[in-house]
Amino acid sequence: MTGAFLAFSLIILSQKAEVPSSNALRPEDFKLRSANRLLPLVEEAVAIVNRVLATDIPVRLTTPGAEIGRPGVATVPVLLVRPDGARFSDSTVALATPEFRAIVVGETGFENFTHAVSDQRGYTASIASRDLLAFVLMHELGHILAGHRGAFWDSQTVDRDRLNLDASLDKTHEEEADAFVAAQMNGALADTGDFDRWMTTMRVSIALSELSFNLAAIRRVECFGCSVLRDIALFWDRADSHPNFEYRVLQLNHRIQNNQTSKSLLEEFETVRRLPHGASSPIVANP
Numbered sequence: 001m002t003g004a005f006l007a008f009s010l011i012i013l014s015q016k017a018e019v020p021s022s023n024a025l026r027p028e029d030f031k032l033r034s035a036n037r038l039l040p041l042v043e044e045a046v047a048i049v050n051r052v053l054a055t056d057i058p059v060r061l062t063t064p065g066a067e068i069g070r071p072g073v074a075t076v077p078v079l080l081v082r083p084d085g086a087r088f089s090d091s092t093v094a095l096a097t098p099e100f101r102a103i104v105v106g107e108t109g110f111e112n113f114t115h116a117v118s119d120q121r122g123y124t125a126s127i128a129s130r131d132l133l134a135f136v137l138m139h140e141l142g143h144i145l146a147g148h149r150g151a152f153w154d155s156q157t158v159d160r161d162r163l164n165l166d167a168s169l170d171k172t173h174e175e176e177a178d179a180f181v182a183a184q185m186n187g188a189l190a191d192t193g194d195f196d197r198w199m200t201t202m203r204v205s206i207a208l209s210e211l212s213f214n215l216a217a218i219r220r221v222e223c224f225g226c227s228v229l230r231d232i233a234l235f236w237d238r239a240d241s242h243p244n245f246e247y248r249v250l251q252l253n254h255r256i257q258n259n260q261t262s263k264s265l266l267e268e269f270e271t272v273r274r275l276p277h278g279a280s281s282p283i284v285a286n287p
């Protein structure tokens with residue numbers, strides 16, 4: 001997704017003039033098309049996030065028409081939509097808007113994303129979709145609570161001119177949203193007095209581990225014998241708006257797992273990422 005498209009997508013979510021109570025929001029309020037095929041999955045992921053969230057976080061996710069939670073707890077609706085060509089891309093996984101405190105999930109975008117990171121290629125594990133979606137929703141909720149907009153997409157195209165390692169405000173926002181996920185998950189994993197919450201969080205943590213393994217496996221296989229220029233596309237940031245996705249996942253995974261494997265995966269990635277432009281890649285020499 002280009003920066004312009006991203007900005008346009010976020011403007012869509014700003015076009016709503018009158019704000020009904022958050023639980024009454026529908027995709028049509030944003031002139032988006034409702035989807036329902038993955039609704040059971042969304043409901044499961046919403047329940048997972050609500051189970052993981054610390055009790056002192058005064059907000060819970062909800063799906064349209066669901067019972068509003070207990071008094072004093074704000075709700076953030078999760079709306080499931082289908083792509084409509086121009087306005088909502090089939091690679092948009094999720095958008096978050098702090099103005100309306102809503103998260104929009106792209107049905108096709110999420111399916112394309114799960115397929116891209118855990119398909120049946122033989123060298124990648126299948127990742128539980130509900131746990132993967134719970135991670136995405138928690139990340140978007142982190143954006144909303146911090147007051148910034150968020151967009152999560154399956155970035156399939158590489159614009160070589162935009163590859164960079166530069167800091168930006170948007171990238172900082174991504175790191176803040178991931179830090180929210182890590183804080184919530186680490187808090188739940190330390191809460192051994194609530195076994196159900198611990199187990200629910202452990203499953204999301206396993207999904208994140210598998211995601212980090214899969215991204216590394218996909219990169220290794222697809223990068224076998226590839227050129228140095230192609231390496232940079234894999235290791236650098238693809239736009240100003242988001243840090244490299246694999247790098248983000250490896251960092252988040254290590255913040256939660258904090259073991260030798262998560263450390264090695266992260267360090268291997270950082271070693272190549274820091275190589276001077278044009279240096280030969282150890283990935284090629286050591287596939």
Ligand SMILES: [Zn+2]
Pocket residue numbers: 139140143150151152173174177
């Ligand atoms: Zn984000």
